[in-house]
Amino acid sequence: MLRILKIPELFWVVLAIPAIAMMIGFVQDPVTAFDLIHPSGEFSVRLMIVAMMVSPLRAILGRRGWLDWLLSRRRALGVAACGYGVLHLAFYLYDMGDWGMIAEEALIFSIWTGYLALIIFIAMALTSNNAAQRALRANWKRLQRLVYPAALLIALHWFYVDGEWKGMAVHFVPLLVLETARIILMFKQRSARRATQAMTR
Amino acid sequence: MKFSQAMMALAAATAMQFAASPAALATGKMKCDSGPQSTWKSRTDLESKLTKDGWKVKKSKVDGGCYEVYGVTPEGQNVEAYFHPVTMEKLLVSQRGKVIFKK
Numbered sequence: 566m567l568r569i570l571k572i573p574e575l576f577w578v579v580l581a582i583p584a585i586a587m588m589i590g591f592v593q594d595p596v597t598a599f600d601l602i603h604p605s606g607e608f609s610v611r612l613m614i615v616a617m618m619v620s621p622l623r624a625i626l627g628r629r630g631w632l633d634w635l636l637s638r639r640r641a642l643g644v645a646a647c648g649y650g651v652l653h654l655a656f657y658l659y660d661m662g663d664w665g666m667i668a669e670e671a672l673i674f675s676i677w678t679g680y681l682a683l684i685i686f687i688a689m690a691l692t693s694n695n696a697a698q699r700a701l702r703a704n705w706k707r708l709q710r711l712v713y714p715a716a717l718l719i720a721l722h723w724f725y726v727d728g729e730w731k732g733m734a735v736h737f738v739p740l741l742v743l744e745t746a747r748i749i750l751m752f753k754q755r756s757a758r759r760a761t762q763a764m765t766r
Numbered sequence: 767m768k769f770s771q772a773m774m775a776l777a778a779a780t781a782m783q784f785a786a787s788p789a790a791l792a793t794g795k796m797k798c799d800s801g802p803q804s805t806w807k808s809r810t811d812l813e814s815k816l817t818k819d820g821w822k823v824k825k826s827k828v829d830g831g832c833y834e835v836y837g838v839t840p841e842g843q844n845v846e847a848y849f850h851p852v853t854m855e856k857l858l859v860s861q862r863g864k865v866i867f868k869k
Binding site: 599600625660661663665666673675725726727729739746 | 774778795824825842843844846860861862863864
């Protein structure tokens with residue numbers, strides 16, 4: 566039974582299920598585009614956060630089987646996060662239905678933060694393959710690290726569009742706690758290393 | 767490993783705290799001191815009044831004792847607007863979080 570979990574293609578299928586459901590809903594009744602804006606964005610955020618949690622969890626917990634499992638699927642999670650982000654934009658554009666108003670709204674803080682984050686997502690997704698990873702060398706890692714500013718932009722986008730912080734906080738606070746723990750741990754290890762170096766000198 | 771365990775517990779507790787309080791999540795950005803619902807005008811009346819005024823109503827609901835309407839203004843702006851359920855007075859209009867009208 567557990568062997569099913571090891572099929573990589575199955576993971577992609579699972580990640581696509583909510584998107585398929587959303588698209589069926591949209592095709593059956595395009596008016597639902599308005600109602601699909603929020604859930605598609607939320608799925609994008611959730612997948613991004615799960616992908617982002619792998620590194621701090623490994624730093625804190627060390628190597629674990631389930632973390633390795635997740636790590637080997639991080640690329641799929643990231644690409645899917647981008648996919649849901651694009652879907653989120655598509656529903657938004659359809660719901661707006663007026664290029665003039667779309668342009669007007671793009672200047673509002675809550676909206677351009679979303680666009681900027683999506684541009685980062687697209688750049689990351691397009692380079693999420695082995696060939697791009699080899700071609701970009703050290704720059705590949707730099708590019709993928711843009712997920713941190715993207716996460717910040719998305720938190721702002723969510724907070725300002727919604728006008729309240731709770732929905733956003735539910736998703737981002739756990740990530741923030743993990744990242745904080747990782748940084749503190751990093752400093753602790755560094756000072757411990759320095760202490761042992763001083764002793765052996 | 768004590769520190770990291772505490773951090774994990776904190777992350778889990780925070781997530782659960784928010785997940786367990788759907789009522790707290792429902793609070794909006796506007797509160798109306800509107801008395802008992804029996805004295806309110808109907809939401810359909812508000813919707814038809816807005817439609818007559820040139821609005822396009824996508825969705826409406828009760829939020830914080832006010833009527834909250836998602837729709838398009840006669841000027842074409844996609845907004846979230848709050849109305850008093852008794853007086854039907856327009857209280858707040860927000861375009862993607864940018865307040866464009868406030869009483």
